[in-house]
Amino acid sequence: MTSTTRGTDSASYTSTLVRAGVAALPLLAAAHAAPVISSFGPLRNRFLPGLAGQGKPGHIALTFDDGPDQLSTPHFLRLLDARGVRATFFLLGSMAVRFPGLVREMAGAGHEIAVHGWAHRPLLLRGSRATYDDLARAQDSVGELTGAAPTLFRPPYGVMTTGTHLACRRLGLTPVLWTAWGEDWRARATPRSIRDTVLRDLRSGGTVLLHDSDCTSATDSWRNTLAALPLLLEAWEARGWRTGPLRDHRQA
Numbered sequence: 001m002t003s004t005t006r007g008t009d010s011a012s013y014t015s016t017l018v019r020a021g022v023a024a025l026p027l028l029a030a031a032h033a034a035p036v037i038s039s040f041g042p043l044r045n046r047f048l049p050g051l052a053g054q055g056k057p058g059h060i061a062l063t064f065d066d067g068p069d070q071l072s073t074p075h076f077l078r079l080l081d082a083r084g085v086r087a088t089f090f091l092l093g094s095m096a097v098r099f100p101g102l103v104r105e106m107a108g109a110g111h112e113i114a115v116h117g118w119a120h121r122p123l124l125l126r127g128s129r130a131t132y133d134d135l136a137r138a139q140d141s142v143g144e145l146t147g148a149a150p151t152l153f154r155p156p157y158g159v160m161t162t163g164t165h166l167a168c169r170r171l172g173l174t175p176v177l178w179t180a181w182g183e184d185w186r187a188r189a190t191p192r193s194i195r196d197t198v199l200r201d202l203r204s205g206g207t208v209l210l211h212d213s214d215c216t217s218a219t220d221s222w223r224n225t226l227a228a229l230p231l232l233l234e235a236w237e238a239r240g241w242r243t244g245p246l247r248d249h250r251q252a
């Protein structure tokens with residue numbers, strides 16, 4: 001399916017929603033609260049555990065955003081390969097088309113390929129149609145590279161709007177955020193601060209957000225993330241937790 005035909009579906013879907021608007025007012029009011037709840041980690045983890053990526057006890061879902069990046073991603077792939085660990089990569093469509101060989105390499109190595117949108121812009125500032133087009137373009141372009149349309153989506157900055165929820169439903173994308181992050185995008189982050197920040201919030205069955213590219217972060221921040229990764233894998237192993245992609249993370 002192309003973005004164009006999807007766009008037509010989206011338009012008719014939207015007009016159906018508008019016709020049903022009066023009846024749906026309470027629902028829409030509740031939906032407006034969703035970006036707030038989904039953006040604030042403690043609220044999200046408590047009230048939206050599925051969206052936050054709370055999964056199987058004893059399993060940690062390892063996820064990376066903002067790649068692929070020829071400069072940094074190959075280092076992560078080598079480290080993960082050496083450790084026998086598979087992860088989920090939420091790719092930016094705009095980056096994926098720049099490094100198509102890298103996307104195929106990631107998929108070929110057994111990593112789970114998901115999408116982070118086409119452009120890294122806050123969806124709160126975009127209309128429903130623009131949001132839909134952004135997601136559809138990312139899903140189409142990444143799917144063409146791997147041969148399978150991605151089914152998982154993580155919004156830039158973790159902000160889920162009503163339009164994003166609707167776009168995900170139309171595209172067969174499941175949104176997944178995270179239960180713990182390393183604040184690895186910050187210029188002042190160190191491998192130790194990344195490890196400590198993740199471990200502070202992480203519980204058994206959690207989903208961890210890191211970045212394998214600095215395209216939206218402080219320059220060279222990926223080097224700290226890369227150095228933190230063995231520290232994290234060792235900490236999880238010491239707790240008896242296994243690490244893998246989100247596809248292995250669902251509750252039985």
Ligand SMILES: [Zn+2]
Pocket residue numbers: 065066116120156157216
């Ligand atoms: Zn991002």
